[in-house]
Amino acid sequence: MSAAPAALSTGTYRQLYINGQWVDSSSGKRNPVNNPATEEPISEVAFGTREDCKKAIEAAKNAMPGWAKLTAWDRAKILKKAAELIRERADGIARTLTMEQGKPLPEAKGEILQTADTFEWFAEEGKRAYGDIIPNSVPGKRHLTFRHPVGVVGAIGPWNFPVALLSRKMAPALAVGCTIVCKPATQTPLSLINIFDCLIEAGLPAGVANFVIGPAKDIGDEFIENPIVRKISFTGSTEVGKMLMRGAAGHVKRLSLELGGHAPFIVFPDADPEAVAKAAVMGKFRNNGQVCISPSRFFVHKDISKKFIEVAVAAAKNLKLGNGLDAGTEIGPMFEKKAMENTIKLVEDASGKGATLLTGGKRCDRFAKGYFFEPTILTGLTDDARVLTDEPFAPVMPIMEFSTIDEAIAKANNTAYGLAAYVFTNDLTTTFKMAEGIEAGMIGVNDPVPATVQAPFGGMKESGMGRELSREGLDGYLETKHISIRLKD
Ligand code: ADP
Numbered sequence: 373m374s375a376a377p378a379a380l381s382t383g384t385y386r387q388l389y390i391n392g393q394w395v396d397s398s399s400g401k402r403n404p405v406n407n408p409a410t411e412e413p414i415s416e417v418a419f420g421t422r423e424d425c426k427k428a429i430e431a432a433k434n435a436m437p438g439w440a441k442l443t444a445w446d447r448a449k450i451l452k453k454a455a456e457l458i459r460e461r462a463d464g465i466a467r468t469l470t471m472e473q474g475k476p477l478p479e480a481k482g483e484i485l486q487t488a489d490t491f492e493w494f495a496e497e498g499k500r501a502y503g504d505i506i507p508n509s510v511p512g513k514r515h516l517t518f519r520h521p522v523g524v525v526g527a528i529g530p531w532n533f534p535v536a537l538l539s540r541k542m543a544p545a546l547a548v549g550c551t552i553v554c555k556p557a558t559q560t561p562l563s564l565i566n567i568f569d570c571l572i573e574a575g576l577p578a579g580v581a582n583f584v585i586g587p588a589k590d591i592g593d594e595f596i597e598n599p600i601v602r603k604i605s606f607t608g609s610t611e612v613g614k615m616l617m618r619g620a621a622g623h624v625k626r627l628s629l630e631l632g633g634h635a636p637f638i639v640f641p642d643a644d645p646e647a648v649a650k651a652a653v654m655g656k657f658r659n660n661g662q663v664c665i666s667p668s669r670f671f672v673h674k675d676i677s678k679k680f681i682e683v684a685v686a687a688a689k690n691l692k693l694g695n696g697l698d699a700g701t702e703i704g705p706m707f708e709k710k711a712m713e714n715t716i717k718l719v720e721d722a723s724g725k726g727a728t729l730l731t732g733g734k735r736c737d738r739f740a741k742g743y744f745f746e747p748t749i750l751t752g753l754t755d756d757a758r759v760l761t762d763e764p765f766a767p768v769m770p771i772m773e774f775s776t777i778d779e780a781i782a783k784a785n786n787t788a789y790g791l792a793a794y795v796f797t798n799d800l801t802t803t804f805k806m807a808e809g810i811e812a813g814m815i816g817v818n819d820p821v822p823a824t825v826q827a828p829f830g831g832m833k834e835s836g837m838g839r840e841l842s843r844e845g846l847d848g849y850l851e852t853k854h855i856s857i858r859l860k861d
Contacts, residue, residue: 408708469563470696522850551581568583632664635792650684657747
């Protein structure tokens, strides 16, 4: 057992990881990482260049033949060892994650443990990247398929779950024999660096996984234009996803996109309005609503809406805001100042169009520093309120009413997004009508937390393409080769 290292301490400087070496940026530039609870810098990270990204891609190319040649069983040994190290160090890595991202420590620890599960799951799943033997239609011929690693992968991740979301790309890619260059969000690189430490200590060969950070557009352009990169896997905004898709089209480059969402949360009259309102508040304000599957449009049946709203407002007012490192904190700061300012604008826009503010709506003035925002509930919204049309990514809960199943389905689908949806009912017919009628990749029925490593995660419509996690999570990193054999008579 290795000694569990502490989280990155304040003032620690970390570098890029290219070809098995920790290195400075070729420009010498460093970037501060700030704590959103204190607005203080906690660390510095080398801020790379397009040239550094190119070197990382070259390293991944050179490492690919050796890595792909290993058996899935040998690759799994390394990935499972990394999972074990991640679990051992979960407390320290979670502290780092809380400090750079803001989420409360128990949630951060949950994300780290989920990351360990992801590496372990795909280590095993890589052993099951089966091909087929296909019955022949012409005598003397035989057809079979191999599943072949797609090649060097460029992976880009966001800041809201900086470790869990990139691990959904790294683990399947590495398990099937691809090599990878990872770019986390500039603001949240530290906890991912801790995951790299675990992979390295577990014995990952040089060049197989590389860590770069730098100007996002430069790195994105290098992933698109460098022919060595065969696949781009992106989690982030729909806007950047569309840009990458346009760029990738020019090179017919493989692409997986996990983009924005605007999840409906629909409560039928047979559900318990009190219990569901409490679950709704926990689900909505987790990570301040900065979650792509966050419930963000609440439709409550008119017969129970009064009770639901009353309980939701009381529960929202009771949530304990604070520094994520403090025991008992339920809601940390928002991730950055811009996010908080955008939330204020969303509330002003809705109020200006006639919505009623029931609680929150402003920065929490108990805190002298940090981007703390009061959990906010709005009713009486018009359809054109921006909080309903744009992906909010904010601690705002807009509550509307509905009367019939058809109306609920129409309202749920009245968006360009189709990532997650939530339905609360105990009626089997309603369950099936909603599950079949809603255009979303994931539907939680009486379940506010549907995501789990063994089930597919991804969206319909403008929420993306491809699925991560589950056995389908391997597909994005594999090409199918058909081998047709003519036997001698
Ligand atoms: P968010 O709203 O979550 O910040 P973004 O899509 O802006 O979503 O960011 C998600 C990730 O995409 C981050 O790592 C960010 O640095 C990166 N990114 C932003 N712009 C580009 C771009 N033009 N090309 C490639 N990656 C980008």
